[in-house]
Amino acid sequence: MLKNSEFVSKLRNSGLRPTKQRLKICEVLFNRDKTFHFTINDLAKNISENFNEKISLATIYNTVHAFKDKGYLKEITISSDKSYFDTNITKHHHFYDEDTNLLIDCNDNEIGKVNIKNNITGKKISSVEVLVRVASDTQNQS
């Protein structure tokens, strides 16, 4: 749980003015015990349901992208029409529950280190991401 003043300095330190819209978004995203996985739509809905003052959709998009660019959020793409943001910015992998459309963070207890034996010549690895899709037994698999 972070205080408002911590968000103010977090924003200032990354060259973003601590506007009331950004602080509100910080509160929704980062004032949590657990990792938060959300779509832009989820976030917009959450804000409009929980606060009286509305934040323009354009601002929500701008802010989420700014936070992503500053490294406060990670983007996890599931399919061409499902993209989530993740407040957990450490290196980690995901389960994706196809029944509930929920993302679940993995730690090293669930997925072992990926062994990359040979990289492309002359290139540097910028990220390694594993996505494990799961579904209940009775459903058809893809």
Add this chain to the structure above:
Amino acid sequence: MLKNSEFVSKLRNSGLRPTKQRLKICEVLFNRDKTFHFTINDLAKNISENFNEKISLATIYNTVHAFKDKGYLKEITISSDKSYFDTNITKHHHFYDEDTNLLIDCNDNEIGKVNIKNNITGKKISSVEVLVRVASDTQNQS
């Protein structure tokens, strides 16, 4: 290299009529030695450049999705705005070159088996996909 008659039976066997549009698309996609990674846009461009008769964009979308549903293509999503289809439908992983926007198939020589130690209770794993993003040393990483 497959013959036209093989595509005809392939389509018939999966309940799709072998229309000339579908056969043309089969030719472009499957009449190759190597795996083909493409976007809908790549495919549409390829067809319009290499054939005189045009195929409607709607048909290209329909056909690619039908082929995906029938298991002849796999979809690989890189980011919310970049989605590729892959003619290699075996279980495999990918490198994604951020400099060239090219996907590269991996085999077991490059990426070892992913060790999933604990799955979500009551769920079955439908797929495991690793995406390794690479870029040249001089570029900034994400």
Add this chain to the structure above:
DNA sequence: TTAGTAATTTATAATAGTTCTAAACTAAAT
């Protein structure tokens, strides 16, 4: 304080990618 400025927010327009629609056409069955 108070101007001045630059950044930010906002509603709306524009754009892009994809899906929908319904009429025309085609493959296959009778």
Add this chain to the structure above:
DNA sequence: ATTTAGTTTAGAACTATTATAAATTACTAA
């Protein structure tokens, strides 16, 4: 041949995201 159901097509519709430009706000420096 005729019929039927599946397919293709152009263009409309839709959806998610980005751009625009005016109004507002945060900050700076006098």
